[in-house]
Amino acid sequence: MKKFNTGHALIFDSGVGGLSVVTEIAKLNTNLKLTYIADDNFRPYGEKTELQLKSRLPRLLWELTETFKPDLVVIACNTASTTALDEIRAVLSVPVIGVVPAIKPAANLSRTKTIAVIGTPGTVKRRYVDKLINEHASDCRVILQGSVNLVDIAEKKMMGEKINEDWVKTEITPMFGGPYGADIDAVVLACTHFPLLLEELKSSVSQSVNWVDSGDAVARRVNSVIKTLHLESRKFETNKAFLIGPNTCINRYKTFNSYGFEKVTGLLLD
Numbered sequence: 291m292k293k294f295n296t297g298h299a300l301i302f303d304s305g306v307g308g309l310s311v312v313t314e315i316a317k318l319n320t321n322l323k324l325t326y327i328a329d330d331n332f333r334p335y336g337e338k339t340e341l342q343l344k345s346r347l348p349r350l351l352w353e354l355t356e357t358f359k360p361d362l363v364v365i366a367c368n369t370a371s372t373t374a375l376d377e378i379r380a381v382l383s384v385p386v387i388g389v390v391p392a393i394k395p396a397a398n399l400s401r402t403k404t405i406a407v408i409g410t411p412g413t414v415k416r417r418y419v420d421k422l423i424n425e426h427a428s429d430c431r432v433i434l435q436g437s438v439n440l441v442d443i444a445e446k447k448m449m450g451e452k453i454n455e456d457w458v459k460t461e462i463t464p465m466f467g468g469p470y471g472a473d474i475d476a477v478v479l480a481c482t483h484f485p486l487l488l489e490e491l492k493s494s495v496s497q498s499v500n501w502v503d504s505g506d507a508v509a510r511r512v513n514s515v516i517k518t519l520h521l522e523s524r525k526f527e528t529n530k531a532f533l534i535g536p537n538t539c540i541n542r543y544k545t546f547n548s549y550g551f552e553k554v555t556g557l558l559l560d
């Protein structure tokens with residue numbers, strides 16, 4: 291039985307993807323109170339323009355931070371992080387931790403020096419990703435693959451719907467079936483929804499591949515930032531999730547319950 295919290299983190303994603311980050315945070319820090327926000331109304335982020343995300347996210351995160359008063363914010367979304375992290379940081383007075391696609395660890399792991407980065411169509415186009423490749427994978431051939439369907443498939447899976455493995459296979463076939471695809475030995479899961487499909491991804495590929503995501507690195511960063519805040523222990527409060535939009539359904543509530551969010555509520559914002 292937990293008796294206290296030593297910090298409160300707001301976890302933000304367009305949908306269920308941030309739960310892959312929550313899993314890693316929960317492994318390292320069980321005293322943190324978590325408030326999860328899913329921006330269901332505006333998903334998929336991966337199909338939105340930079341301008342749309344840059345105008346929505348700072349305003350929304352400011353409003354959420356004013357409402358929930360977290361000690362820190364985790365943008366558990368690669369698309370939002372690679373597009374609008376500076377803009378979000380500029381309006382918040384608490385630390386903001388973003389997700390950085392795990393290009394550096396994948397490049398280090400690769401023996402063939404051929405890696406793939408699979409993210410949303412938005413993420414794989416961002417200058418931020420080019421910069422990471424130049425800085426950390428200049429000795430690698432890097433195959434970029436965008437998929438918005440995998441986001442939808444992960445959402446379906448987390449709603450308890452049956453996933454057809456062929457759907458997953460169709461999304462990743464262009465990268466493994468294309469030029470140098472047979473040499474790929476490390477794949478960066480550059481969308482937080484994708485680790486939720488790890489089993490299906492693994493069984494869709496016959497070659498040996500390291501699947502690399504950033505969840506563990508984000509969790510470690512959360513812990514080190516929390517320590518620098520020197521927070522007092524507080525009365526224990528349960529984790530809560532808020533799903534933005536009217537289209538909530540009982541199975542989705544149950545999924546959040548199973549990740550430790552005892553209370554799940556629909557949140558009506560514009």
Ligand code: DGL
Nearest residue numbers: 307334335336368369482
């Ligand atoms: N989970 C998000 C990410 O990491 C994006 C999903 C979406 O397209 O909304 O990129």
